[in-house]
Amino acid sequence: MSQHVTDWLAAYHDGELHGARLFQVETHLLECPTCQSELEALKALSTALQKNPVMPARTPPARFVAQVRLRTRPPSPPTLLWRVWLFVPLSVLGIGAFLQAALMVSSLVLIALRLFGDGDALAPQFGLFPAFPILGAAQLFVLDGVLTVGLATLLWGWLAGWWAARSRQNRLAGETSG
Amino acid sequence: MPVSAASTNSNELDWIARAQQGDGQAFGELVEKHRPGVLNVVYRMCGDPQLAEEAAQEAFLRAWQNLRRYNPKFAFRNWVYRIALNLAIDRLRRRTETVAIDTLREILTVETDGPEATLERHEQAEQVRQAVLDLPPTSRAALILREYEGLTYQEIADALDIPIGTVMSRLNYARGQLRESLRRSWEAT
Numbered sequence: 001m002s003q004h005v006t007d008w009l010a011a012y013h014d015g016e017l018h019g020a021r022l023f024q025v026e027t028h029l030l031e032c033p034t035c036q037s038e039l040e041a042l043k044a045l046s047t048a049l050q051k052n053p054v055m056p057a058r059t060p061p062a063r064f065v066a067q068v069r070l071r072t073r074p075p076s077p078p079t080l081l082w083r084v085w086l087f088v089p090l091s092v093l094g095i096g097a098f099l100q101a102a103l104m105v106s107s108l109v110l111i112a113l114r115l116f117g118d119g120d121a122l123a124p125q126f127g128l129f130p131a132f133p134i135l136g137a138a139q140l141f142v143l144d145g146v147l148t149v150g151l152a153t154l155l156w157g158w159l160a161g162w163w164a165a166r167s168r169q170n171r172l173a174g175e176t177s178g
Numbered sequence: 179m180p181v182s183a184a185s186t187n188s189n190e191l192d193w194i195a196r197a198q199q200g201d202g203q204a205f206g207e208l209v210e211k212h213r214p215g216v217l218n219v220v221y222r223m224c225g226d227p228q229l230a231e232e233a234a235q236e237a238f239l240r241a242w243q244n245l246r247r248y249n250p251k252f253a254f255r256n257w258v259y260r261i262a263l264n265l266a267i268d269r270l271r272r273r274t275e276t277v278a279i280d281t282l283r284e285i286l287t288v289e290t291d292g293p294e295a296t297l298e299r300h301e302q303a304e305q306v307r308q309a310v311l312d313l314p315p316t317s318r319a320a321l322i323l324r325e326y327e328g329l330t331y332q333e334i335a336d337a338l339d340i341p342i343g344t345v346m347s348r349l350n351y352a353r354g355q356l357r358e359s360l361r362r363s364w365e366a367t
Binding site for chain 2: 010011014016041042045046048049050051052053054055056058059061064065067068069071072
């Protein structure tokens with residue numbers, strides 16, 4: 001007699017076995033009283049469970065549906081605040097890119113002035129960045145660092161808020177594992 | 179891997195699409211269709227008809243609120259079961275006393291046998307019901323979906339968000355516990 005198929009009997013009983021495994025279990029069952037008896041026990045359990053009555057009707061179906069519908073409202077479109085909230089990371093990245101570009105241009109102009117001209121004399125002609133000639137490279141470096149850390153903080157803060165909102169929605173949708 | 183929504187027919191897909199656009203009537207159709215299944219699943223999880231009705235209504239409300247996030251690759255029925263089961267488990271955790279024994283009187287209203295046979299049947303039904311309720315919630319959920327709702331292992335895996343291997347082990351555990359528990363009960367009577 002082949003080895004017992006106890007581990008597969010429940011799946012066999014549930015109609016979940018196919019192919020070679022199904023053949024193996026069926027063949028074994030023909031010759032093994034122990035597994036036959038185990039299968040009968042599984043069937044008896046299913047029968048006992050089926051005798052367990054269904055839920056007694058309390059609310060008529062139509063009223064149940066009406067009660068649910070009364071509590072439903074059309075899903076509201078995303079609010080203005082939510083739309084603005086979604087644009088936060090894009091805005092932060094845009095502002096960051098702009099400031100980085102401005103700092104880069106400032107640095108280049110500063111270097112050009114130091115190398116090729118009189119910074120004090122040329123400074124007033126650069127209306128866009130009137131302060132840059134008095135900024136040294138170290139100051140620019142510090143400013144760049146502050147800018148990067150500030151933007152990174154904003155982005156991480158946004159991500160944390162987004163994650164919290166998403167987790168709450170998942171809980172509401174019952175998608176957390178049981 | 180999600181299964182194709184075998185039980186999601188074209189009517190249902192249409193209702194879902196309309197409900198996702200905010201059509202309450204289409205959602206009402208979905209509620210009507212899945213009400214019995216959801217009610218039974220929750221009832222068998224908690225054993226209390228009152229709590230089951232509340233949880234089933236709440237499950238449909240949450241489904242409505244989250245319809246935009248429903249993935250049509252999964253059967254709608256299994257998605258709602260998942261919400262309902264999570265709600266039932268959540269409520270059971272908050273509740274210490276789960277079973278209203280006196281509801282047994284309401285369960286069987288049509289009596290055709292004599293009083294002794296009826297009483298015996300009631301007792302056996304109550305023992306089975308109690309044994310199911312004594313199972314850990316996770317195993318109980320798998321057993322209910324398989325034995326009462328006839329879901330396949332893959333559908334149970336989708337509904338409970340667990341691997342198929344875990345479905346099999348939970349079912350084996352639940353059945354083993356039930357057999358042991360019922361054997362003890364029936365030996366005692």
